[in-house]
Amino acid sequence: MLRFIGRRLLQAMFVLLIISVISFMIQDKLGDPVQQMVGQSVPQQDRLALQQDLGLNDPLLVQYGRFLGRALQGDLGTSYYYKEATLDIILSRLPATLELSFSALVLVILLATPLGVVAAIHPKSLLSRAILIFSTLGLSVPIFIVAVFLMYFFAIEWRLLPSFGRGETTWVMGLWQSGLFNKDGLLHLLLPSFSLAFVLTPMFIRLIRAEMIDALQSEYIRYAWSKGISASRIYFVHALKNTMLPVITVAGIQVGTLVAYTILTESIFQWPGMGLLFMEAVTRVDVPLISAYLMVVGVIFVVTNTVVDLVYSLVNPRVRLPGYGS
Amino acid sequence: MNIWHRPQGVAEHTTRVRHVLSAMRGDKLALFALCIFALYCLVALLAPLLAPYDVNSVDFMDLENAELAPYWQTGDGRFLLGTDTQGRDLLSVILYGTRLSLTIGVCAVLIQLLMGGTIGLLSGYIGGRLDAFLMRAADIQLSFSTMMVAIVVLAVFQTLFGNAVYQQLAMLMLILVLGIAEWPIFARIIRACVFAEKDKEYVDAARVLGVSKVRIMLRHILPNTVSPILVILTIQIANAIVAEAALSFLGLGMPPAQPSLGALISSGFNYLFSGAWWISVFPSMTLILLIFVMNLLGDWLRDHLNPQAAGG
Amino acid sequence: MSLLSVNGLSVKFKRRNGDLTALHEVSFSLDRGERLAIVGESGAGKSILGYALVNLLSKPGYIAAGSVQLAGQELTQLNAKQWQGVRGKRIAMIFQDPMITLNPVLSIGDQMVEAIRSHTRIAYKDARKLAIEKLAHVRIAAPVQRFDQYPHELSGGMRQRVIIAIALLLNPEIIIADEPTTALDVTIQAEILQLLKQICLDNGVALILITHDFGVVSRIAERTLVMYAGRIVEQGPTLEIINDPQHPYTQGLLNALPQMALPGQRLNQIQGSMPPLSEHPGGCAFHPRCPYAQDKCREKVPGFVYSGVSTVACYVVEDMLAEFAQYDEEDLDV
Numbered sequence: 001m002l003r004f005i006g007r008r009l010l011q012a013m014f015v016l017l018i019i020s021v022i023s024f025m026i027q028d029k030l031g032d033p034v035q036q037m038v039g040q041s042v043p044q045q046d047r048l049a050l051q052q053d054l055g056l057n058d059p060l061l062v063q064y065g066r067f068l069g070r071a072l073q074g075d076l077g078t079s080y081y082y083k084e085a086t087l088d089i090i091l092s093r094l095p096a097t098l099e100l101s102f103s104a105l106v107l108v109i110l111l112a113t114p115l116g117v118v119a120a121i122h123p124k125s126l127l128s129r130a131i132l133i134f135s136t137l138g139l140s141v142p143i144f145i146v147a148v149f150l151m152y153f154f155a156i157e158w159r160l161l162p163s164f165g166r167g168e169t170t171w172v173m174g175l176w177q178s179g180l181f182n183k184d185g186l187l188h189l190l191l192p193s194f195s196l197a198f199v200l201t202p203m204f205i206r207l208i209r210a211e212m213i214d215a216l217q218s219e220y221i222r223y224a225w226s227k228g229i230s231a232s233r234i235y236f237v238h239a240l241k242n243t244m245l246p247v248i249t250v251a252g253i254q255v256g257t258l259v260a261y262t263i264l265t266e267s268i269f270q271w272p273g274m275g276l277l278f279m280e281a282v283t284r285v286d287v288p289l290i291s292a293y294l295m296v297v298g299v300i301f302v303v304t305n306t307v308v309d310l311v312y313s314l315v316n317p318r319v320r321l322p323g324y325g326s
Numbered sequence: 327m328n329i330w331h332r333p334q335g336v337a338e339h340t341t342r343v344r345h346v347l348s349a350m351r352g353d354k355l356a357l358f359a360l361c362i363f364a365l366y367c368l369v370a371l372l373a374p375l376l377a378p379y380d381v382n383s384v385d386f387m388d389l390e391n392a393e394l395a396p397y398w399q400t401g402d403g404r405f406l407l408g409t410d411t412q413g414r415d416l417l418s419v420i421l422y423g424t425r426l427s428l429t430i431g432v433c434a435v436l437i438q439l440l441m442g443g444t445i446g447l448l449s450g451y452i453g454g455r456l457d458a459f460l461m462r463a464a465d466i467q468l469s470f471s472t473m474m475v476a477i478v479v480l481a482v483f484q485t486l487f488g489n490a491v492y493q494q495l496a497m498l499m500l501i502l503v504l505g506i507a508e509w510p511i512f513a514r515i516i517r518a519c520v521f522a523e524k525d526k527e528y529v530d531a532a533r534v535l536g537v538s539k540v541r542i543m544l545r546h547i548l549p550n551t552v553s554p555i556l557v558i559l560t561i562q563i564a565n566a567i568v569a570e571a572a573l574s575f576l577g578l579g580m581p582p583a584q585p586s587l588g589a590l591i592s593s594g595f596n597y598l599f600s601g602a603w604w605i606s607v608f609p610s611m612t613l614i615l616l617i618f619v620m621n622l623l624g625d626w627l628r629d630h631l632n633p634q635a636a637g638g
Numbered sequence: 639m640s641l642l643s644v645n646g647l648s649v650k651f652k653r654r655n656g657d658l659t660a661l662h663e664v665s666f667s668l669d670r671g672e673r674l675a676i677v678g679e680s681g682a683g684k685s686i687l688g689y690a691l692v693n694l695l696s697k698p699g700y701i702a703a704g705s706v707q708l709a710g711q712e713l714t715q716l717n718a719k720q721w722q723g724v725r726g727k728r729i730a731m732i733f734q735d736p737m738i739t740l741n742p743v744l745s746i747g748d749q750m751v752e753a754i755r756s757h758t759r760i761a762y763k764d765a766r767k768l769a770i771e772k773l774a775h776v777r778i779a780a781p782v783q784r785f786d787q788y789p790h791e792l793s794g795g796m797r798q799r800v801i802i803a804i805a806l807l808l809n810p811e812i813i814i815a816d817e818p819t820t821a822l823d824v825t826i827q828a829e830i831l832q833l834l835k836q837i838c839l840d841n842g843v844a845l846i847l848i849t850h851d852f853g854v855v856s857r858i859a860e861r862t863l864v865m866y867a868g869r870i871v872e873q874g875p876t877l878e879i880i881n882d883p884q885h886p887y888t889q890g891l892l893n894a895l896p897q898m899a900l901p902g903q904r905l906n907q908i909q910g911s912m913p914p915l916s917e918h919p920g921g922c923a924f925h926p927r928c929p930y931a932q933d934k935c936r937e938k939v940p941g942f943v944y945s946g947v948s949t950v951a952c953y954v955v956e957d958m959l960a961e962f963a964q965y966d967e968e969d970l971d972v
Contacts, residue, residue, distance in 0.1 A: 217696075218738065219733060219735065219738040219739055220738065220739055220740060220741040220742070222694055222696070222733075223731070223733050223739045223740070223741075223801075224741065225694055225725065226692060226694055226725050226726065226730070226731040226733075227725065227726040227730075227752070227753045227756070227804065228721075228722045228723065228724065228725035228726030228727055228753070228756060228757060229722075229726070229752050229753060229756040230722065230756055231718070233752065233756070237744070237752075238741050238744070241741075241743045241744070242741070242742070242743055245743070
């Protein structure tokens with residue numbers, strides 16, 4: 001077990017190292033700090049001197065070491081556009097993205113669990129087939145189409161909901177600015193989180209259904225029937241409890257997909273989160289911000305993945321994870 | 327045992343394919359999906375012949391005709407589905423866009439297959455440390471979602487090359503990124519097949535007789551990987567097409583001058599709110615239907631070709 | 639009246655081109671407190687019979703004909719709700735592999751208490767007390783601690799004890815045990831069997847023991863029922879059958895026991911193997927493997943005759959009996 005944790009942590013460090021190398025290369029190859037600092041009009045000689053001063057003529061490895069050292073102290077560079085520390089900018093946008101993702105995930109769980117369970121109990125019934133076909137259909141509609149048409153109908157045609165932005169926000173315990181605690185913020189949250197949930201729900205319906213069908217065929221379910229306990233207890237306690245563990249793991253591993261989907265959703269609804277920030281940085285060629293975004297997302301990503309893996313192996317000692325003991 | 331026999335897998339596989347075809351005749355939904363998909367492929371192949379206008383001709387773009395509504399609203403017989411913002415016939419653009427989307431999807435998956443196949447065969451056949459290392463790498467690669475990788479890589483390349491150069495390289499870049507990012511899917515499946523087959527008697531027998539490793543892999547093991555590959559092939563192509571569309575939507579994919587379905591939809595969105603709904607609605611429907619039938623086909627193939635899923 | 643009486647029970651599996659018959663008109667009865675063994679190779683339909691009795695056949699399987707009566711009540715007509723009242727409460731089951739029988743994510747206690755509380759209205763506290771009592775009854779050490787543990791913390795033998803304790807929770811009339819020791823270590827098998835026999839004696843529970851192992855049968859069951867390819871071929875008192883097996887298949891099974899071979903000698907396996915469900919031969923299903931097979935064995939299924947030792951379905955025995963009867967008559971003539 002300890003060996004497994006050790007390996008898993010080592011792997012996480014390794015991935016982070018690779019991400020940092022990529023971030024460094026982006027900043028090194030794309031960014032021209034001298035030009036940013038002094039502009040075009042400064043004579044060539046001064047530029048060269050400045051380059052020397054900034055250590056840009058040092059060997060690459062030395063520069064990378066410096067980059068890594070600064071990164072470890074939380075200094076990921078300064079944004080060209082905002083003229084502020086990139087990490088601060090990204091962190092100030094983090095709550096918006098987190099709130100969007102979490103409310104979407106809550107919606108997904110509320111929708112996908114009952115539908116997935118129903119579709120698993122009688123897999124051949126008309127209702128299950130309908131659920132399955134609709135989930136396939138839902139899976140086939142790209143998220144940006146969903147988002148734009150939701151926005152078109154609800155915000156433009158029917159004028160029921162706000163079309164973009166985050167609306168009013170309030171400070172929660174002085175920690176972060178939240179849109180969850182007032183009506184305006186919640187109204188703004190509806191369309192983006194529904195769009196996000198719309199594309200994730202079919203995926204989870206199918207996952208829950210498949211895992212549930214597996215669970216229902218197992219020996220312990222037949223045994224549970226032989227004890228004469230009620231059908232609802234068998235479905236919702238015996239089978240569902242066994243289903244949720246793999247489902248939660250998959251959910252944990254899907255952080256990458258979620259990041260990609262939030263980039264799309266945020267840029268459509270002008271949701272002021274990290275995804276929108278990243279796309280703006282791309283159009284503005286704000287190299288330090290791009291590189292910092294990569295680092296931050298990389299860290300979030302590696303941490304979630306590692307934690308999910310570790311928790312899974314702790315909660316469920318029956319499983320042999322790949323790489324464990326092999 | 328007679329090792330001069332054709333490997334068992336081949337016979338097994340042909341009967342399985344026949345079984346699948348006969349089962350498909352009984353399933354109306356699957357048959358419907360197959361027909362529509364075949365239609366799409368045909369349209370993609372014959373786009374230059376079918377399209378009412380030649381998209382490459384100089385006078386195809388005519389701003390005087392910009393944003394014309396579909397035929398049944400205007401009565402203008404020249405443009406069945408209306409025109410886009412640059413006065414291009416929407417039907418022609420959609421036909422070419424479908425061709426482009428499918429091409430990108432298929433090429434990307436071919437790269438996945440080639441890369442994944444090679445790595446999977448090596449990993450499975452050689453085994454040991456190489457296998458452990460490659461599969462670890464596959465895990466890591468897969469844990470980053472393809473969309474995330476593609477967005478980041480393409481965004482970086484766009485900043486690196488600048489917009490003008492990037493637009494010319496867009497198609498190549500899309501194919502490469504979507505192709506390379508998903509190699510582990512095929513690698514894992516092919517590796518699993520190799521593991522399953524490698525210890526069977528006929529492979530041992532062939533090895534004892536001194537048949538070379540490469541030959542064993544190509545002649546004896548590869549045929550057995552056909553059906554599992556078929557199962558994920560359609561889904562992978564569908565995923566690649568959706569990914570391409572999403573990237574184009576973000577402005578990281580195909581340029582407006584050479585639009586795929588995704589780029590078309592994206593350019594149409596800006597005019598959706600001013601009433602020119604057709605520019606985005608028709609390409610959207612085209613894309614959704616294509617992905618839907620491919621997903622249906624993929625599901626269906628998985629249920630009928632994959633013995634493990636047969637129970638479910 | 640016997641506790642359980644099964645009459646002409648047939649089980650089929652639904653298939654697109656013609657259903658497959660897994661059980662052919664099985665009939666037998668079981669008295670209160672009696673211990674009955676059902677013996678046969680794997681594929682004989684023993685387990686299917688066990689599941690059919692409590693209506694837990696897996697999907698394409700269904701009861702095609704026949705009746706199962708528990709103390710005069712017809713079971714095959716019950717609805718789902720009524721079945722719930724029978725399973726666990728009146729007929730309890732013990733499954734083959736304790737490693738996969740208990741739900742891995744629920745504690746032992748949860749799985750015991752839920753069984754009690756779905757049949758009787760009692761407080762959690764009392765259910766817990768009862769559960770711990772039963773754990774102690776099956777000789778599990780530290781039952782209070784075990785109550786809160788999860789299945790993976792227990793060994794296979796321990797889990798099977800827990801399952802026996804669960805079977806006992808509601809004082810059922812019948813326990814059906816499907817190969818309860820097959821998946822266990824040889825060293826624990828005897829212990830579990832002894833326990834099973836003891837609790838049946840203690841509580842007056844009738845036992846249906848499904849097994850492939852005559853060695854197990856002799857230690858537990860009073861009566862034995864031998865099955866081949868979905869049919870009963872011989873039934874009678876265990877001791878008599880072991881001493882004087884009538885059906886060639888029973889003889890083959892007994893001969894194959896390791897105890898029957900001399901040291902250094904090969905085991906006397908029956909030639910061939912049980913045909914799969916779809917390839918049951920006509921006539922007596924055993925004829926392709928039977929050393930005494932005659933033409934009529936291939937044509938028609940033999941009926942049951944009482945041999946004086948057991949009830950057997952075999953033409954060879956039938957002929958022999960007829961011959962004896964003839965001798966008897968001749969003796970009388972003389």
